[in-house]
Amino acid sequence: MAPRPDPQADVRFMREALEQAASVLGRTSPNPAVGCVIVKQGRVMARAATAPNGRPHAEPRALEIAGKYAAGATAYVSFEPCSHFGQTPPCADALIAAGIKRAVVGCLDPYPPVRGRGVAKLRRAGIAVEVGVLEEECRRLNEGFITRVTRRRPFVLLKMAMSLDGRIVAPRSGGWISSAQSRELVHRWRNECDAVMTGAGTVIADNPRLTCRLKGGRDPVRIVVDASLRTPPQAQVYRLRSAAPTIVATIEDNAERAKQRYSNRNVEIMAVRGSAEGVDIRALMRELGRRGWSKILLEGGAHLAAAALHAKVVDRVAFFIAPLIFGAGMPAVEGIRASNAIALAELRARPIGPDWLLEGEPV
Numbered sequence: 001m002a003p004r005p006d007p008q009a010d011v012r013f014m015r016e017a018l019e020q021a022a023s024v025l026g027r028t029s030p031n032p033a034v035g036c037v038i039v040k041q042g043r044v045m046a047r048a049a050t051a052p053n054g055r056p057h058a059e060p061r062a063l064e065i066a067g068k069y070a071a072g073a074t075a076y077v078s079f080e081p082c083s084h085f086g087q088t089p090p091c092a093d094a095l096i097a098a099g100i101k102r103a104v105v106g107c108l109d110p111y112p113p114v115r116g117r118g119v120a121k122l123r124r125a126g127i128a129v130e131v132g133v134l135e136e137e138c139r140r141l142n143e144g145f146i147t148r149v150t151r152r153r154p155f156v157l158l159k160m161a162m163s164l165d166g167r168i169v170a171p172r173s174g175g176w177i178s179s180a181q182s183r184e185l186v187h188r189w190r191n192e193c194d195a196v197m198t199g200a201g202t203v204i205a206d207n208p209r210l211t212c213r214l215k216g217g218r219d220p221v222r223i224v225v226d227a228s229l230r231t232p233p234q235a236q237v238y239r240l241r242s243a244a245p246t247i248v249a250t251i252e253d254n255a256e257r258a259k260q261r262y263s264n265r266n267v268e269i270m271a272v273r274g275s276a277e278g279v280d281i282r283a284l285m286r287e288l289g290r291r292g293w294s295k296i297l298l299e300g301g302a303h304l305a306a307a308a309l310h311a312k313v314v315d316r317v318a319f320f321i322a323p324l325i326f327g328a329g330m331p332a333v334e335g336i337r338a339s340n341a342i343a344l345a346e347l348r349a350r351p352i353g354p355d356w357l358l359e360g361e362p363v
């Protein structure tokens with residue numbers, strides 16, 4: 001007999017599964033970050049998350065820890081268990097074989113080979129399945145993966161720091177606009193995204209590193225969008241030591257020249273179709289999606305931000321508003337005509353130290 005449902009316990013254990021998933025965010029592409037918790041008679045027998053690079057999945061890892069105690073237990077899984085043979089056998093089969101009697105699933109997987117089939121397989125095997133516990137949080141955690149499989153490109157988070165009057169360049173060079181607390185949040189995002197992207201203008205002006213400076217964090221891949229190869233090869237982003245490479249995304253005509261110009265071992269050249277503005281941003285995003293990358297943090301200047309918004313590849317804007325009024329300087333977005341104004345579905349605001357973070361999704 002399946003264990004009796006207990007809505008409060010379901011939420012509590014799903015939250016634990018979500019915590020597991022969150023701990024590996026940014027490390028599991030091309031697969032989603034999933035958490036699995038096995039519970040028997042109210043006690044946790046195992047907790048596990050998807051392994052680095054996406055394999056093994058969370059469910060077989062948790063089942064291995066639970067061993068014989070999985071029989072008759074409830075499995076809490078933040079994302080629908082897979083039902084198809086990919087690089088690993090189906091997780092739904094593993095749950096069935098282990099004798100799981102009840103499964104609580106956070107959200108369904110929109111990936112066509114799975115999409116509801118994992119849950120159907122469990123039900124056919126006589127497992128009691130409940131779907132949708134903490135559904136919104138489970139979806140949001142894997143918004144990158146969901147965007148990639150439904151839109152064939154990564155989720156793009158456009159981050160900018162600005163004064164109250166919308167200027168993104170501090171009058172004194174070297175000065176930060178946003179607070180230490182805001183910058184720490186950005187480092188957390190770098191830690192969770194597959195890649196961070198910026199434009200040639202920002203590399204020339206700021207010489208950023210674009211690494212993750214959190215204790216225990218890991219560097220994302222860095223992508224510099226540079227159509228005419230204006231960025232100097234001695235820029236920090238091309239010279240720093242990092243486990244992740246820096247990619248120069250340039251137009252096809254300049255790819256060979258780029259290979260010679262940026263010959264550092266840790267730099268890769270990506271040739272992308274050109275557009276009137278330089279690199280075709282949509283084509284670039286599609287290529288990043290083909291590589292299995294799910295989430296990109298866009299930290300460009302005003303021109304790259306405008307190009308990405310105009311190309312409709314931005315899924316969320318995150319604007320940090322600092323308590324400063326500059327009165328002059330570069331605006332946050334440069335080059336969108338008023339007739340092409342971007343609307344956001346809603347705007348959420350929260351304080352981060354002395355700053356306000358405004359977030360919203362373009363419609």
Ligand SMILES: NC(=O)c1ccc[n+]([C@@H]2O[C@H](COP(=O)([O-])OP(=O)(O)OC[C@H]3O[C@@H](n4cnc5c(N)ncnc54)[C@H](OP(=O)(O)O)[C@@H]3O)[C@@H](O)[C@H]2O)c1
Binds near residue numbers: 161205230277280303
């Ligand atoms: N406060 C903040 O959050 C923040 C964040 C980042 C930067 N910034 C500031 O922004 C300033 C730089 O802004 P920016 O607008 O000059 O530089 P940017 O947006 O970082 O880079 C723009 C450059 O990228 C290249 N590019 C290639 N393809 C493109 C495309 N499709 N669309 C747009 N650009 C493309 C172009 O150079 P090529 O034609 O040569 O390829 C273009 O000039 C700096 O002063 C920096 O401090 C502020």
